[in-house]
Amino acid sequence: MLIHGIHRTKPAKAVLVLLLLCFVWAWLSNVQGVRLTDDLIPGRHHVDKSTKHTGKLRSRVGKVTVAANKLASDVIHRALLSHERHNARHGYVHYIAEHQAVSGLIEHDRLHRAKGAWTKPAYLLSIIVAELEKPEEERLEWIYWFDADTLVMNTETPLEVFLPPANSSALSEVDLLITTNWDGLNSGVFALRVSPWSVSLLSAVLAYPIYEAPRTQKDRFRDQSAFQFLLENGESPLANVPMKGRDRWVKVPMRWFNSLPVNNAFFKNGTWIFGKNMTKAMFDNGTTEVFDDGHGGKVNPWKVMQGDLVVHFAGSSNVRDSWMEPWVERAEANLPEWNNATTKYLLKEEAAEFWKKTEEQLVIDKAKSKIEEEQKxxxxxxxxxxxxxxxxxxxxxxxxxxxxxxxxxxxxxxxxxxxxxxxxxxxxxxxxxxxxxxxxxxxxxxxxxxxxxxxxxxxxxxxxxxxxxxxxxxxxxxxxxxxxxxxxxxxxxxxxxxxxx
Incomplete structure (x- = not known):
């Protein structure tokens, strides 16, 4: 994939760049233990040599992505390189699948969209199951799912900063962190604990097109609609457990790891913004100044801001290059207002306060649920x-x-x-x-x-x-x-x- 990142240059310069990239690849593979190729097989032992460079163990957090079909493009490759820089900085292993892995049994789509959406839960499920088969001290503790059309803007921010405190018994069973926007839950980026509950959830998501086939004929999305149904619908199997399963997952701020490059999804007249090529005016500068989309100047909580970890180009498949190219160039420029360590410390404080309130509320909710269960x-x-x-x-x-x-x-x-x-x-x-x-x-x-x-x-x-x-x-x-x-x-x-x- 790295060869694809070399643009049209003079032969001598191209050779120099190629040699440099080979050196970087060898160094990262042997020193940081970061996955730079896309054929990692779930369950295969991954040699971690990060201690040679950092003097500490490899992170217990990993990433998973699918870049199949239309996602196998140059701009997506460059976006994945931003993840590799992030991985190298923090010692993350990154599993990337390039091929569709699910048959037509569940891959049918009423809108005849590109296949591959259900490979996402299938591949993620295989990774978590493989991790659970390892000794506990060797396995990953958390895995972040990142859609391929996500771009790391701030490599200084570690994924660990968003996780619930390990010393909190009230939060010990929280296995899923996910964000929401105007469409409800957004499954473009989320974090899953490596746990049996996560296996059950992903199994249910993967089987959703079979046991809820009539719903798939009305759903606006695919795997995202499955997550929405399983986690929030009263008819979901999860609704039959105490607290309806809400003690196992938490809605977190979208700007933590799933910012969007737009302040609103639609223009005032109802036109889908991502349905049009991005213009210079739409290229957000990451401040409170927003593009005049007809809705006024209120900044929404999902709009990307300077210092945010990731920007996600959800729903831009038909005009993706137009939207991603300028942002990729911005990320590659490594601008200090975007890529900085200051945000990490601010996020630590914000996350600590968030989890403190979440813990307090969860304790109250669990107590209420316990009373309700006893009454039941x-x-x-x-x-x-x-x-x-x-x-x-x-x-x-x-x-x-x-x-x-x-x-x-x-x-x-x-x-x-x-x-x-x-x-x-x-x-x-x-x-x-x-x-x-x-x-x-x-x-x-x-x-x-x-x-x-x-x-x-x-x-x-x-x-x-x-x-x-x-x-x-x-x-x-x-x-x-x-x-x-x-x-x-x-x-x-x-x-x-x-x-x-």
Whole structure:
């Protein structure tokens, strides 16, 4: 990459510059332990030889940047050289990725913007995981993410000056420092503690396009929108923990390490300032005098001022060279009003006061959160107790209902059995009665028949007696008719058998 920094010069001068740069490269690589090439592999042991030059250990703070696709340009390279000067001054290792590392599974973009945005959390995640795999005494403690379009203006300011005090127990779990502007959180520059929480956060950011795919169709940004959702949205998984995770991250002043070269993002008519080439009037001199953008002269807290560590050209991708070239030349000029040690001491005081107030507020917030959590737990216990009682009463009522159902069912079955028995008994009695009635009818019929037969017999006997009497009387009165009497006598003797039939 250093070869790209050599502009059109005479051959002899070019050779001299090349030799000088080679010497500087060798010296920095062996003495300061600063990464000047962009192919550092996460997890590979990085030899630190800074003690040979400074007599102290290499900084426990590092940097990470992605300079892929459209960011692989000359002006970006010159901006990264400003970081290398800063790294050399303070002993920072700087991991720089030049290639896109994420597939289309999450790299889709509704606006068809250049790919590479999601390589940022992926690469940063890989670095932090690799650091966590090292022995604690060897690993980095903090890592600053810097977008490739950031330019170090004041190499004298160390990154350590912005970190929360290590001796503060209240701030010991603060793992993220991030800035805000008119768009909310700005993820162009932020600091992450090398910790498991940071791994979880970056994993969630990286997976955001998958588990929140519908949101990505409406988001204005990519990884920045993911950070915004995870850290501040009530539907975020982080909202389900005490304090909604706000004890793990802090909004810090934007001018600490993420200043912008504009006082307002838009002109009064709504036009995006970074959408136009920078003019001489827009080239901010780093004072309270501001470019007349139609909003008046109020200086906003993100506007770059002389002595600020970094200027960030966020959103200027289409006209980036126009904006960055003059600023890069200014940084390379090493002007004392911009690159000075005085600001470092002022920042120490400012940061100390900031963290003191933050610590006090965090202690109050944690106390409130603890009370709220206890109240929630108490309320939860009461709810659980109430629900348990209601469940017990419900179970008891259900048990009684089931017992009543069982009793009713048994009674019903008993009644049905008794009814069945009664029905069978009734049928049996009815059958017996019917048989008796039939028998009685038969007897009555037989009696009637006997009575009829007896009557006929009596009638026949009477007839016989009458006939006999008649014959006797006839014989007595007509002796001459004995033959006729004999015939009648024979007839009367046959009559009883005929009658019996």
């Amino acid at each position: 737990k108490k309320a939860q216990k009461e709810r659980e107790k109430k629900e348990k009682k209601e469940k017990e009463e419900k179970d008891k009522a259900e048990k009684e209902r089931l017992e009543q159902v069982r009793i009713e069912k048994e009674q019903k079955a008993k009644d049905a059995a008794e009814k069945k028995i009664a029905t069978a008994e009734k049928k049996r009695l009815d059958a017996e009665n019917k048989a008796i009635q039939k028998h009685d009818k038969k007897l009555a019929k037989e009696k009637v028949q006997e009575q009829k037969a007896s009557a006929r017999a009596q009638k026949a006997a009477l007839a016989k007696q009458t006939a006999t009497q008649l014959i006797t009387d006839t014989a007595r009165s007509h002796p001459a008719n004995k033959t006729a009497v004999a015939s009648v006598s024979t007839a009367t003797q046959l009559t009883p058998s005929s009658a019996s039939r």
